[in-house]
Amino acid sequence: MKDFNHSVTHYFKQEAEQSIHYLSIDCVVFGFHEGRIRVLLLRWKGTSEWSLPGGFIRKAESVDAAAVRILRERTGLQQIFLQQFHIFGDAVRYNQEDTWQRIGLPVDLSKWSERTISLGYYALVEYAEVTPRPDLLTDACDWWSLEDLPNLLFDHNRIIAVALENLRRQLPYQPVSHLLPETFTMPELQRLYETILGRPLDARNFYKKVQASGILQRTDERRKGTPYKSPYLYRFDPGVYPEVVREGSLSFP
Missing domain, CATH: 3.90.79.10 (Nucleoside Triphosphate Pyrophosphohydrolase)
Structure with a gap:
């Protein structure tokens, strides 16, 4: 002591x-x-x-x-x-x-x-x-x-x-790519945003917004072992995602 x-x-x-x-x-x-x-x-x-x-x-x-x-x-x-x-x-x-x-x-x-x-x-x-x-x-x-x-x-x-x-x-201005594996499904990305925001998001509107932003690249692979139709795997587009984060243009009111 x-x-x-x-x-x-x-x-x-x-x-x-x-x-x-x-x-x-x-x-x-x-x-x-x-x-x-x-x-x-x-x-x-x-x-x-x-x-x-x-x-x-x-x-x-x-x-x-x-x-x-x-x-x-x-x-x-x-x-x-x-x-x-x-x-x-x-x-x-x-x-x-x-x-x-x-x-x-x-x-x-x-x-x-x-x-x-x-x-x-x-x-x-x-x-x-x-x-x-x-x-x-x-x-x-x-x-x-x-x-x-x-x-x-x-x-x-x-x-x-x-x-x-x-x-x-400030979430639209925060990078979240480091919180997911290199490839992930759209539901997994949605759950990430829902967890941070502390509230549910409409799946259809979420999909439309994310797709319209251009931040993702869809791979030819699907997530296996899910109880429903195997969803496609995505990755962040390294040429688009940083710019969208800087602009803060992807938000979910």
């Missing part, structure tokens, strides 16, 4: 010297796998308390570079599509006294940072490709389903809710 206390004190001393005070980043990592959306959380060392991955911005790095660094440290991913979605800057964001008691760290964080403004980023990843990694202050880094989130530290439940709202609104 003595070594841990010393390490924590040294960590916050370094942060105070290298980072911009009162300005932090909180990252909401949404993971898609087998038709479900989950979010990546950290459990603070020696407690049952969870929070989002986050950290402070180094004085010599850009805000976006800080977000990429924080996510790389927690996920191991080298290529991450990150979207800044909100600034959380209320004068009182959460009950600090209660939070510090729940964390139980051997430093007085309330004096180290009396108020912090947080820049929210979200990422949408295939969570099977993520290697969750805790840090010095945490014991675990794990996926949680959106339906079973605990009472998180700070104002992180609100941050997740705002991130999800923005993800759904």
Whole structure:
């Protein structure tokens, strides 16, 4: 415990010297796998308390570079599509006294940072490709389903809710090709969009819109082993799909 206390004190001393005070980043990592959306959380060392991955911005790095660094440290991913979605800057964001008691760290964080403004980023990843990694202050880094989130530290439940709202609104501008195998069926693509949007879509209208967008190439292969007529397999057209994403022209009101 003595070594841990010393390490924590040294960590916050370094942060105070290298980072911009009162300005932090909180990252909401949404993971898609087998038709479900989950979010990546950290459990603070020696407690049952969870929070989002986050950290402070180094004085010599850009805000976006800080977000990429924080996510790389927690996920191991080298290529991450990150979207800044909100600034959380209320004068009182959460009950600090209660939070510090729940964390139980051997430093007085309330004096180290009396108020912090947080820049929210979200990422949408295939969570099977993520290697969750805790840090010095945490014991675990794990996926949680959106339906079973605990009472998180700070104002992180609100941050997740705002991130999800923005993800759904900005979905036409978000690449989703990395969330599916190289070839997939139209129903599988529809289920992906339905999972992210949190609501069903009309199959006929979905098919018409996707076909009209030109983002898919139909292969000569069919998905075998289905209870109905074997559906064709598709792949994203690498020449068309990125442009459609940039324009945000594929939406499902």
